[in-house]
Amino acid sequence: MKAKYIVPRTKPVLVYTNENxxxxxxxxxxxxxxxxxxxxxxxxx
Amino acid sequence: MKKFILILAAxxxxxxxxxxxxxxxxxxxxxxPAMRTVTITAKxxxxxxxxxxxxxxxFSWTAGDQISVYCSDGNAYTFTATSTAAETTFTGSLPDxxxxxxxxxxxxxxxxxxxxxxxxxxxxxxxxxxxSADIPMIGDKGEGDSYAFKHCCGASKLTITNIPxxxxxxxxxxxxxxxxxxxVFGVFTDSGYWRxxxxxxxxxxxxxxxxxxxxxxxxxxxxxxxxxGSEWWGTNTLAVTxxxxxxxxxxxxxxxxxxxxxAVERAHVKPLTPLVLSSLQFVDWASEDVETxxxxxxNSKKALTELKxxxxxxxxxxRVASTVDxxxxxxxxxxxxxxxxxxxxxxxxSSHYWNTGGTVVYREEHKGNITASSLSMTFNGSSIxxxxxxxxxxxxxxxxxxxxxxxxxxxxxVYVAFMLWNGWSCAGAIxxxxxTMLPVxxx
Numbered sequence: 001m002k003a004k005y006i007v008p009r010t011k012p013v014l015v016y017t018n019e020n021x022x023x024x025x026x027x028x029x030x031x032x033x034x035x036x037x038x039x040x041x042x043x044x045x
Numbered sequence: 046m047k048k049f050i051l052i053l054a055a056x057x058x059x060x061x062x063x064x065x066x067x068x069x070x071x072x073x074x075x076x077x078p079a080m081r082t083v084t085i086t087a088k089x090x091x092x093x094x095x096x097x098x099x100x101x102x103x104f105s106w107t108a109g110d111q112i113s114v115y116c117s118d119g120n121a122y123t124f125t126a127t128s129t130a131a132e133t134t135f136t137g138s139l140p141d142x143x144x145x146x147x148x149x150x151x152x153x154x155x156x157x158x159x160x161x162x163x164x165x166x167x168x169x170x171x172x173x174x175x176x177s178a179d180i181p182m183i184g185d186k187g188e189g190d191s192y193a194f195k196h197c198c199g200a201s202k203l204t205i206t207n208i209p210x211x212x213x214x215x216x217x218x219x220x221x222x223x224x225x226x227x228x229v230f231g232v233f234t235d236s237g238y239w240r241x242x243x244x245x246x247x248x249x250x251x252x253x254x255x256x257x258x259x260x261x262x263x264x265x266x267x268x269x270x271x272x273x274g275s276e277w278w279g280t281n282t283l284a285v286t287x288x289x290x291x292x293x294x295x296x297x298x299x300x301x302x303x304x305x306x307x308a309v310e311r312a313h314v315k316p317l318t319p320l321v322l323s324s325l326q327f328v329d330w331a332s333e334d335v336e337t338x339x340x341x342x343x344n345s346k347k348a349l350t351e352l353k354x355x356x357x358x359x360x361x362x363x364r365v366a367s368t369v370d371x372x373x374x375x376x377x378x379x380x381x382x383x384x385x386x387x388x389x390x391x392x393x394x395s396s397h398y399w400n401t402g403g404t405v406v407y408r409e410e411h412k413g414n415i416t417a418s419s420l421s422m423t424f425n426g427s428s429i430x431x432x433x434x435x436x437x438x439x440x441x442x443x444x445x446x447x448x449x450x451x452x453x454x455x456x457x458x459v460y461v462a463f464m465l466w467n468g469w470s471c472a473g474a475i476x477x478x479x480x481t482m483l484p485v486x487x488x
Contacts, residue, residue, distance in 0.1 A: 042201075043318040044281075044304040 079141045084134050085124060086191040087112060087149070087184060106133050109175050111153035112184065114192075117144040119160075123153045149184030149192045150232075152177065159183070159232060164197065166270060168227040169255040173214045176259060178202075178268040180314075181239070183232060197232055197270075198239035199309035201277070204266040204319040205285055207359050208297075209327045212287035215297065216257040217267050220282050221246075226254040226269065238311055239272050257288075268314065277306035285322070297322055321359045323430050323445040328355060328362050338483040350439075354461050354485040361454050361487065364443040365463045369416070369435065377415045377442065379422075381407040381453055382460040407451060416440060425450040448487070458486050 087106065110126040112135060124137035139145070150157045156165040164181050172179065180200045184192035208215060219226065228251035230239060246252045256267040271277050285298035298320070309315060329335070335355040351366040363379070409429075411420045420431040420442070427450040432443045442463075448454040461483045 041316050041318055042307065044306060045318060045320065 081139060081141060082136055083124075083139050083145070084136050084190070085114070085145065086132060086134050087124075087126075087194060105129055105131050107175070107177060108133075110135075110151070110177060112149050112151045112192075113153040113157060114149045114184075115146040115159060117146055118142075121150070121153075121157070121159075124149075145186065145190065147186045149186070149194070151182040151184070151194060152179055157181075157232070162232050163229050164232045165229045166227040166254070168250045168253050169257075171257045172267075173257055173259045176261075178314075179256075180268050180270055181232070183234065183238065185234075195238065196312040198230075198272050199311050199313045199315065200268040200270050201306050201309065201315045201317055202266055202268050203317050204264060205322060206264045206319045207321045207324070207357065208260050208263045208265060208287065209322070209324045210263065211289045211327065212260055212295070212297075213290055214257055214259050214288040214292075215265050216255060216286040216288070216294075217265070218253065218255040218284040218286075219269060219303070220253045220284075221279060222252065222282075224277065224279065225251045226271075227251055230272070239270075244272075244275065264319075271306070271309040276308055279305055281306070283320070285320075321447075323360045323362075323447075324357060325360070325362055325430050325432055325443055325445040328364070328443070330364055334488075336483055336485045349463060352461070352463060352483050354483055356448070356454075356485070356488045358488070359448055361446040361448060361459070361461075361485070362443065363446070363461060363463075364441055366439060366441050368438045369440050377411045377420070378464040379407075379409045379444075380460075380462040380464070381446075381451070382462070383453060384460060407453065415442070420444070454487060456487060458484050460484050 106126045106129065108126055108129045111123050112126075113121040114124055114137065115121050116139060118140070120143075122137050122139055122143075124135035127134050127136060148159055150159060150164070154167070156167060157163070158165075166181075170179070178200070181197040182194040183197055184194040186192050203217060203219070205215060205217060223245055225244060225246040228246070228248070232239060254269055258265045258267055281303040283298060283301040283303045284296070287295045287297045289295070301320075303317075306315065306317070330353050332355070335353045338352040339350070349365055349367050351364075353364045355362050407425065409422055409424060411422050416433065416435070418433050420429075420433065422429040422431060422444065424446050427447045429447075430445040434441045434443070446454060453459055
C-alpha cells in the first residue's frame with residue numbers, strides 16, 4: 001500500500017517544519033508585550 | 046515489517062489530523078498541484094497601530110486584510126482575514142506537502158522579499174478598495190498555527206477633514222526635498238526591524254508618498270511609515286486631490302508646507318493635527334441656506350451690489366460682489382461685529398472705522414490690487430483663503446474665515462459688513478461703497 005492512499009491529500013498537514021525558511025534567527029521576535037502607545041498629537045502646520 | 050511501518054505511519058497520520066483545530070481541507074479539482082485550505086490565527090502584541098481606520102488605540106485586523114506566509118517550498122502564500130478583530134483567523138490555500146513556515150508579512154502585496162530582507166514601499170497606492178493603515182509588520186510563528194506580529198517601523202497619521210461632500214475619495218501626496226519616503230528598505234528581525242538604507246532618496250520618486258483613500262464622513266487618513274528612531278526633519282510639501290463620483294479630479298490643496306515631523310518610534314503612531322479643508326470653491330451661493338443682502342448703492346456711482354455669507358463647522362464663507370468699473374482698485378475692508386449697526390452708518394474720515402451701534406471686534410483691510418486672482422489677508426493671525434472671480438462686468442471676492450481664529454465665530458450670530466474704498470483722492474477719502482451689516486447665524 002502506498003502512502004498517498006493512507007494519508008489523503010485533502011487532510012491538512014500539521015507537521016510544521018522550519019525547513020527552507022529564512023536563515024536569520026527568530027530570537028529577536030518575541031511575543032512579549034512592549035511599551036507602546038499612541039503619541040500625542042503633533043502640529044506640523 | 047515494511048507493512049507494519051506503513052500501518053503505523055497511517056495510524057500516526059490519522060491521530061495527528063484528529064487532534065487538529067484546522068478545518069477539513071478542500072480538494073482542488075483543477076489540474077495542477079492539489080491545494081488545501083489552511084486556517085491560521087494572527088495577533089499582535091503591540092496594541093497601538095492597527096490596520097483599521099477606526100478611532101481608538103486598540104489594534105484590530107480588518108476583515109479582508111491579507112498577509113503573506115513564507116512556506117516550506119520557498120514561496121509566500123496569501124492568507125485573508127476572516128473578521129475584524131484584534132486576533133482573528135486567516136484562510137489561504139497551500140499545495141499538498143507544503144508546510145507553513147516561520148515568517149509572515151503584512152501587507153501581502155508584491156513588495157516584500159524577506160529572503161533578501163527587503164520591503165519596498167510603493168510610491169503610489171490606491172487603497173480605496175480596502176482601507177488599511179498599511180504599516181508593515183512581520184509575523185513570527187508561535188505554537189501551533191498562530192503568528193504574532195510586530196511592526197517594522199513607526200508611522201505618522203495624516204488626517205484630512207472637512208472634505209467637501211462631493212468627493213468620495215482623495216489622493217494625498219507628501220513629498221520631501223531629500224529624504225526617502227518610499228522605495229526599498231531593509232527589514233530585520235533584530236531590535237531594529239527596519240532600517241534606512243540609505244536615508245537619503247536616490248531618485249525623485251523615492252521622495253514621494255502618495256495614497257488614494259476613500260472619504261468617510263468628510264474625513265480621510267493615511268499612515269506614512271517611517272523608520273524607527275529616525276528623525277524626519279525638514280519641510281515637507283503636501284498636495285490633496287479630490288475625486289467625485291465620476292472619478293473627476295479636483296485640486297483641493299497644492300504645495301502646502303508641512304513642518305518637520307521629528308522623531309518616529311517603532312510601533313508608535315504619531316498623529317498629526319488634522320488639516321481642515323475649506324469648501325470655499327464649492328459653496329453653492331444660490332442656496333437658500335446662504336444669508337443674502339442685496340445692496341442699494343448709496344450714491345450715483347456703482348458700488349457693492351450683494352453680500353452673501355454662510356458657514357460650516359470650521360469656516361465662515363463670505364462673498365461680496367461689485368462691478369469691475371466701480372472702483373480703481375484700492376482698499377477692501379471687512380468688519381465683523383457682535384452687534385447690529387443697522388442702517389446707522391457713520392464712517393470716520395480720519396480713522397475710517399465703522400461707527401455703528403454694534404462693537405466692531407475685527408477689521409481687516411486689504412491694500413493693493415483687489416482685482417487680482419486672490420488677496421493676501423489674515424484673520425486674527427490666521428491666513429484667509431480668498432478667491433477673486435470675474436464674470437463679465439461683475440467681480441466677486443470670496444473668502445473663508447477660520448472659525449477657530451476668533452471666539453466671535455464660535456457660535457451664535459455674527460454681523461458682517463464690507464466696505465470698498467475708491468481711492469484717497471475721492472471726495473476727501475470718504476468711502477462711498479459699503480454694505481449693510483448682515484446678521485449671520487453660524488451653522
